[in-house]
Amino acid sequence: MMRSLDTHALRGQPVIVGAGVAGLLTALRLGDMPCVIVSAAEKPGAGVLASGVGKALGRDEAIADRAAKTLACGAGLASPEVVQQITDAMPHVSEDLARIGVGLDAHDSGAALHAALLAKVHERQNVTIVAPAMLRRLTIIDGHVRGVSLDVGERLLAIDTNIVILASGGACGLFPGALTQGPEIGAGMAVAARAGVEFSDLELIYFHPLTLDEGDARSTGVYAPVEFCKYGVLFDDAGCKLNVEQRDPGSLARDIAVRRAQGRAVFFDITRALTADAFKRDPALNAMVQQCRARGLDPKTQALPVRPAAAFQIGGIKVDVAGRSSIPGLWACGEVACTGFHGASISAGNPLLEAVVCSGFVAESVLGASLSPLCDVSGVRPDRAPLHRQLSMVRQAFGNALGPVRNRAGVLRELDTLSRCSGYDDAALMGCLTMISALMRQESRGVHYRSDFQQRDAVARHSVLTESDMRSVVRTIGRNHFGPTSADAQMLDGVLARDVDFASRL
Ligand SMILES: Cc1cc2nc3c(=O)[nH]c(=O)nc-3n(C[C@H](O)[C@H](O)[C@H](O)COP(=O)(O)OP(=O)(O)OC[C@H]3O[C@@H](n4cnc5c(N)ncnc54)[C@H](O)[C@@H]3O)c2cc1C
Structure with a gap:
């Protein structure tokens, strides 16, 4: 064809x-x-x-x-x-x-x-x-x-x-172990970013709390819906039970992420709930059990290791x-x-x-759109070099900085790294845009939790960002936080100034 x-x-x-x-x-x-x-x-x-x-x-x-x-x-x-x-x-x-x-x-x-x-x-x-x-x-x-x-x-x-x-999907595939099984790395978004489009709320990422932890970097997409909490108990390997009553998925994901960061594994035990009656009431339960068995885990006899996984990009x-x-x-x-x-x-x-x-x-x-005359764009020849050369580095940075719990120091550290290649690498560009949006939201709201800004602001605001605004936003954040003459602010002045100019490569 x-x-x-x-x-x-x-x-x-x-x-x-x-x-x-x-x-x-x-x-x-x-x-x-x-x-x-x-x-x-x-x-x-x-x-x-x-x-x-x-x-x-x-x-x-x-x-x-x-x-x-x-x-x-x-x-x-x-x-x-x-x-x-x-x-x-x-x-x-x-x-x-x-x-x-x-x-x-x-x-x-x-x-x-x-x-x-x-x-x-x-x-x-x-x-x-x-x-x-x-x-x-x-x-x-x-x-x-x-x-x-x-x-x-x-x-x-x-x-x-x-x-x-x-209609090119989200960028959750930029997270290590994301629930998405395809190549959803924000490739379409990055093209639009370089064309100058406005983004909103890129920092808002939904993490599914109960994804099967199969020990490797990529998930095979098996997870227990949050409503399955009613069927079992969640506990960590120190024997502490996690409270699941009236918890939203975001706070459950944070709780599990914090324990894992402390080196503890978390398990979901539904062994007692898997009765014939439960299967009849909830066919999804049966589907999940079959998926687990296909991976060598039997939820009827053993507790399942679980972890949060990036599942949906809200912004x-x-x-x-x-x-x-x-x-x-x-x-x-x-x-x-x-x-x-x-x-x-x-x-x-x-x-x-x-x-x-x-x-x-x-x-x-x-x-209903009115059709204006066409232009001839056949002469436009973009660079054909691979645009995701730094994918594994970007995934590591997303995992380090943009998980269910974020803070300024962690985000700045990774932003400093990614900004060096955002000019020519699309995954790094999406990383910078998402990290800067996460820095802009100095509050905790919905799925976005900042350990250094735990309160929710009185007024709800959308974060809005374009590629061309990135540098000035970072400079402003640096100056407001560290004072205009501090070494940290000067470091941030340099962020995004070092990258290779993408336009000059076209
Ligand atoms: C495991 C899982 C469970 C889910 N469960 C639920 C649920 O229970 N309820 C619910 O409402 N939603 C759920 N969702 C989310 C829902 O499925 C998504 O919202 C929906 O699939 C998004 O569809 P989309 O068409 O926008 O993007 P996608 O299905 O991601 O399709 C985008 C396509 O664009 C392609 N593409 C990307 N960049 C480019 C490019 N530059 N050039 C050409 N092609 C490109 C991609 O390869 C992809 O094929 C779930 C998602 C996952 C992964």
Whole structure:
């Protein structure tokens, strides 16, 4: 397919980057409009929930209940208007999906839903899938998106377009042992960052507290949902029981992280709860037991070693509910976007609900966009050097500085390291943006916990950052904290001044 791809024929078509649930649904909801999907993987898969898609999407749940839970979880940062708009759409989700030929009853696991969407996209003559391919650059002319450069392995392709929809997922894969099993390292976000887009709340990362600890750096994605706490006991290897009553997942993740930092292992014991009755009541319990057994652990006879793992990036490209970013012509949808729906933490099912509902709003907005004349961007030739050469170093830095418990000293130490290569390494750039956002939020709120600022501010504020603001923000933080003439402030003045200028390499 790649060899015969005629990019001239694709001129002017919306380009959707990412073939997860958000990207596929956006394409399907564009109806007959010809569009392009750029997929990093030749056969895209879904790292989504094992079961319960209908529940996540609010089947049988009252709008008011989901809205109230979302606002409570959001800890002052969830936008009431966005919450209203998304939850109001909840009762129509099943019908909307049925209209494009995807019945929820038949596709209750995330993988089945994704596979059904992919099959529908393949049936559409108006959708061109370019895979495997990576978005390498957004061409911005006079402040508007005018094209994309795609790396298709053996060469670069340029497509002239005034409409790009980023559905490229989050950056949790930058954490060691993340729950995500794919390459979610914020590659799409980094391209948008270099194009000058505004980010919001990048520091807000949801850690799933009860991920199976398999001892190696990468997780295989097995975890016990937090509601399973009712089935068992959590304890550490010193025999101390962890209180799980009325705990939100964020505080549980912190508790486990602190014990692990002290060298203690934490276990989840559900041996007594695994009765035939419990399995009948909760099919997800059975699914988890099977996953554990496949890895040589039997929850019926042994306590499971658990640890927190990065699972969902709440912040991202700052957009309105229809996905419009700060750059005209650039939309974002799904985990890559920050609509303000979640606020400072996530309520169960909301990531999927947001991706499904907002893909409809994005498509509507794209269909209504006025089309300006195209520019020829075929001459734009981005650097083809690997953009994630420092990935293992970046993962270590994320693990050291941005876990469930953060503080200024830890973040500054890693920021100093990463800033040296953020000019040419995309993973390091995402590291710097996330660390600076974490420094900016001098409070503890939702999933963001600062051991040096444990209180929540009276007023909830979003952190907003662009790549070009990074240096001045760090300098201001340094001067305010250490005094303008201190050695620490001078060290921070130098942070981000040492990096290699990315633009000069193009
Ligand atoms: C194990 C697990 C369990 C979950 N459980 C739940 C749950 O119970 N409830 C819930 O609501 N949500 C859950 N989620 C979250 C939910 O699945 C996500 O919100 C959703 O999958 C995000 O979909 P997406 O389409 O935005 O991104 P993704 O599914 O991450 O897809 C993005 C795609 O873009 C590609 N890409 C990235 N950069 C580029 C580039 N530069 N060029 C080309 N392609 C690129 C990626 O390779 C990827 O294929 C879970 C997630 C995981 C990992």
